[in-house]
Amino acid sequence: MSEGGFDKLLGSALSILSARAACDPARLSQAELAALQTRTSRLPIPSGVAAALVGLRRELEQKHGVIASDRRWVQCLKLLQAHALLEGRDIVEEDDLVVLPCRVVATRATRRNCTAGIQAGQPD
Numbered sequence: 001m002s003e004g005g006f007d008k009l010l011g012s013a014l015s016i017l018s019a020r021a022a023c024d025p026a027r028l029s030q031a032e033l034a035a036l037q038t039r040t041s042r043l044p045i046p047s048g049v050a051a052a053l054v055g056l057r058r059e060l061e062q063k064h065g066v067i068a069s070d071r072r073w074v075q076c077l078k079l080l081q082a083h084a085l086l087e088g089r090d091i092v093e094e095d096d097l098v099v100l101p102c103r104v105v106a107t108r109a110t111r112r113n114c115t116a117g118i119q120a121g122q123p124d
Contacts (some may be wrong), residue, residue: 023039036085043081045092052094053077076100 028036057073059065083099086091 002087008088009086015081025108040078040081042090043090044083045077045080049080049092049094049097052097056097 044058045100053073057068079099080092080096083096084090087096
């Protein structure tokens with residue numbers, strides 16, 4: 001998440017905490033959660049972002065031998081929508097793809113290796 005998006009997230013959280021001073025501030029109501037889920041699912045995903053996902057899938061398979069399930073790719077679409085919403089946008093952008101590197105790989109061991117590589121500054 002970008003610094004600006006994180007700042008907005010904290011600002012929203014602080015607003016909620018202030019408004020709920022007498023309540024349990026760590027929880028969303030079922031209605032609030034449902035509203036956020038609905039709002040997230042309605043964010044459009046442009047064809048350019050979908051094309052970038054197709055290219056990412058191809059590259060992972062051909063260059064790295066990583067095969068992710070179709071279900072995982074659909075989950076990635078939802079993750080992109082959630083990231084865009086947290087960034088304060090009404091549409092998914094290619095910049096949202098930054099959240100995907102270690103979420104599409106097939107196994108937990110591979111995800112650990114991917115995460116370790118990114119933390120060490122070696123995304124391959």
